[in-house]
Amino acid sequence: MPEALLPVSATARARAQALLDFIDRSPSPWHAAASAAALLEAAGYTRLDETDAWSLAPGARHYVVRDDSTLAAFRIGQAPLTDSGLRLVGAHTDSPGLRVKPLAGERRGGWLRLGVEVYGGPILATFSDRDLSLAGRVAIRDPAMPFGVTSRLVRIEQPLLRIPNLPIHLNRKVNEDGLRLDRQTGLPPVLSAVEADLPAAETLRRLLTDTLQIPADGLLGFDLNVYDTQPGAFFGPQREFIANSQLDNLGSCHAAVLALLDSDDSAPQASALCFLFDHEEVGSTSAKGADGSFLDDVIGRITNGCGLDDQDRQRVLARSMLVSADMAHAFNPGHPHVYDNDHRVHLNQGPVIKTNASQRYTSDSLSAGAFQLACERAGVPWQHYVQRSDLACGSTIGPMAAARLGLRSVDVGNPMWAMHSARESAGAADHDAMCRALKAFFET
Incomplete structure (x- = not known):
């Protein structure tokens, strides 16, 4: 005890x-x-x-x-x-978590998903069915800076992404075997339905340039973290624990x-x-x-x-x-x-x-x-x-x-x-x- x-x-x-x-x-x-x-x-x-x-x-x-x-x-x-x-x-x-790939964006069955890499050793199953979004920094064209590039922080506060689980009817042994997410094919989160006239990777670039209010050619790249938008909280009968x-x-x-x-x-x-x-x-x-x-x-x-x-x-x-x-x-x-x-x-x-x-x-x-x-x-x-x-x-x-x-x-x-x-x-x-x-x- x-x-x-x-x-x-x-x-x-x-x-x-x-x-x-x-x-x-x-x-x-x-x-x-x-x-x-x-x-x-x-x-x-x-x-x-x-x-x-x-x-x-x-x-x-x-x-x-x-x-x-x-x-x-x-x-x-x-x-x-x-x-x-x-x-x-x-x-x-x-x-530990998920980082977005440089040319993120794949079409699958009419849906746009973001390609991600696993960073460190996260418990991958815990990222499923959560209200996820993107935060990190972006590289911006700036002739006044060394090497012509500067950085800005970016954070999209609204829930943006989701890694949806299968229903148990299609994964009958999930409770016995645990949830397994293939890092290449099962982990990329869903971003949106595909826009027919827009290249997949361009959807994310537009989202970032609109958020930062910079011209399209000003964005040189990004380092983006997938994060859970749920805020921290106290829990327990006496609010004696915290979660985040x-x-x-x-x-x-x-x-x-x-x-x-x-x-x-x-x-x-x-x-x-x-x-x-x-x-x-x-x-x-x-x-x-x-x-x-x-x-x-x-x-x-x-x-x-x-x-x-x-x-x-x-x-x-x-x-x-x-x-x-x-x-x-x-x-x-x-x-x-x-x-x-x-x-x-x-x-x-x-x-x-x-x-x-x-x-x-x-x-x-x-x-x-x-x-x-x-x-x-x-x-x-x-x-x-x-x-x-x-x-x-x-x-x-x-x-x-x-x-x-x-x-x-x-x-x-x-x-x-x-x-x-x-x-x-x-x-x-x-x-x-x-x-x-x-x-x-x-x-x-």
Whole structure:
């Protein structure tokens, strides 16, 4: 049986609602970075550009964005970097789902469907019979910009697409065998009836140019995410749970940003960084993923901007620590056989420390102990999760980020149900608990 659950206080409920609102504003990783940037700017953080020289001093508060969907925010503390090191929290802006192909549009039986690719590892069946639409960014012709192209965010708020299920009369064993959607032929969502005089792919292009009010020849391309238009919600007798898309991992992104902003008021001595990476769900090996150069580049720019050399940078990293924040698998009472009995974690019982002997998670006794002390200072409980030894373990940005920088790291996350579903759920009290724990870590 789970221990006593955390109460969903008014503060916790407000924080949970803020998370749901953040997710609803962020139907793609490009929107997630923009939503985080808006929170930072409202708190007085100013944007830096990678093409500019950085000159930094104690008290400086800035953020930088790479390629629209990866963001780093940082605050320079009062103590010299070589004395205090850095307090880093990393999360990721992307979530598993469906991405639209460049020449999307196929005719089948009088219907127009959009060709899609599977991004990451979504539970595909959960995307069927839902009110889906499109969001992301588009590439627009702009002679004034480098290479002649710029980007704009796009979001179509109305339900636009559907992946309709077969009736059970035509799929008699669906309840026994599960719903299986062929990625090439069964997954493309229906957009509309075919217009006889319009090429299939042109329907989507017209939809985008009309939405953005740009000329037809101004659209050069797009990166589009299929998203569920249903907004986030509380559920349960006491509204003690929350449900939304992309809790993995926008829950951690939102907590990291709020913790950074909350810790600003305590005049901290140590410098703090918050990294929100794209492409974690597909391996992180990209120009803006955690296994790319962005992490090293930003830290190098900070140390250089503070007048430190390469040897000083290594001294800074030797005093630093990373918290890799990614959601965790809560015990599901309908499937008890997939959990290690001694390491079950539960909704509304606080942040989870994740451990794996094969280093799929980075936590060890020292880094876990440091996070436990942060939880103690914040007055929140913590839990320990270990995957069953006979099941493969997922991973996070933690191992690759810690390996790149050579620093101590711990993997943590809030417990949730149905990770990688189109509709995930979590505890309404846990988000505030994670925000408080990360704030205490930043203030260490």
